Amino acid sequence: MYCYRCNGTLDLKKDTCSKCGTDVRMFKKIVYASNRKYNDGLQKAEARNLSGAVEDLKVSLHLYKKNIQARNLLGLVYYAMGESAEALKEWSIAKSMSASPGLQDRFINAMQKNMRELNSEANCLKRFNQALGYAKNNAKDLAVIQLKKVISTQPNMTKAYNLLALLYMEDGKYDQAEKMLAKCLETDRGNDTAVRYLKSIRELDESDGARSLGTVGTEDREQLIIPVRFRDYGTYLSNALYILLGLVLGILIAWFVIVPGRVEKEMSNVEAANRSYEARISELQSQAAEYSREAGEGTEAPSGETVDPSNPTEDQPAPSTDEADENGETMPVIVKNPDAGGMGWAKNQEDVEKALEAFGATPPRYAELIECIFRVDQSQLSVDNQTHFRNLMINLFADPTYQRIQAVAFNYEATENYENMAALYDALSILHPEVNGYRNKAGQAYEKLGDTKTAANRYWQEAILFPDTEQGKDAEFRYSLITDRIYLPPYRGTTPLEEFKKPLSFDEIVSKIGGPSE
């Protein structure tokens, strides 16, 4: 101990300075008190109660600022708390007060030697001050970021932990605040601030669900519970709910908007296809129905269109009769049948065989078959051939729809085999005069073959016999085109037109085929 006046060494047993005689009783009491505080501080520092040590040491220095030991220890405690600048300050003061080098010099030298660490510590302090500024300016997020950097660099800075804990608590993140406070208390067990914060958190835990709901704050002296955790859960739940809702909405939109549109489009395509099929079916059915009715061959034409067996018009081939030639060989007898539409006839048993052969071919040669049939005069056939002929007729023509014949006729038309097509349709018009369309088709075939006169005759027959049908109107149109006539010549015969459309029985058909000429 030195005299405060002359700086002389004091005798601790005397109350005055032996050098200057100053009464040092009060001075000694102050110094003793300072030393006691230093001891307390030292004790606390040893117990890692750094905050308590700081308080005691400050008191010690307030009592006696030249207590170098206290100042050095204070510096050390500050350094342990991460307050490097405060530590440096205390050591610098101690150095300036001390006459001889001491601990303070060693501490200062140690700090100054490691410049990198010194700079890092300096940056941490600056960052802490920056974070504090952010927090006070309500930029809590930035403050948190800075404080995290501070504690990562300076893990013993208790102030940073406390401030960060405070910010977490304000944000309702009590668990993280507890962690920060726990770390703070590892460094400084007696940190009053950390203890207080921790106590506050635990009080919130103990309160009735307050913490489960949120942070407790005060406003106008009223306790408010700010739901925070609920908000956290709600955020996750709401996000999940929104996603689910979006999915459901998307599915519903797809189901009620997009899918019906596509279904409707597909249905319309299907319906269009159905309609086209139905049209085709109805067309075929109408043709089949028409073919199944009897139609008379308009053999009696009006003026200019008469069919006179003896005076044939240019539309009708001239009938002729068979005559045996001078050598006695039979010639095919071409028998004019008024219903034949101009086809020739022949009486010849060979025709039956040819017809049978043509029918049995694969595929059947219908044109040849028909031609042979119509040449046959049954009265000239043998008994066996008559049977064959009748059976052939049954096979071919007993079916009232004549589907086979019609199918063949369609095929001939499709393959542009107009000769066979004409022969078949002529045959059908003979066999089923009640059916409309055969004559029209025959006319089309003849027109394709270039036989416009025969074609015109067939069109006229169709139009006269079936004026109200589609086939009849079509035939009339084709007649006007082919003849350049703007009107259809009327029928002037005496036989009623219906007579020409009477359906024939099978026997009548058979009898007509190969029958004698008129």
Place this chain on the structure above:
Amino acid sequence: MIDFEEELRKFKPSLEIDRTEEHEEADNDMVDLMIEMMSEYREER
């Protein structure tokens, strides 16, 4: 009950290292006070 604003006010900025030279003088202590009081006493006398 922790009042955030109040607690925040308690936090003071840390002394930065490059500013330690500005604070290298110790504050007055009790001894200084005592000396001052004694001086005043003597003057009064």
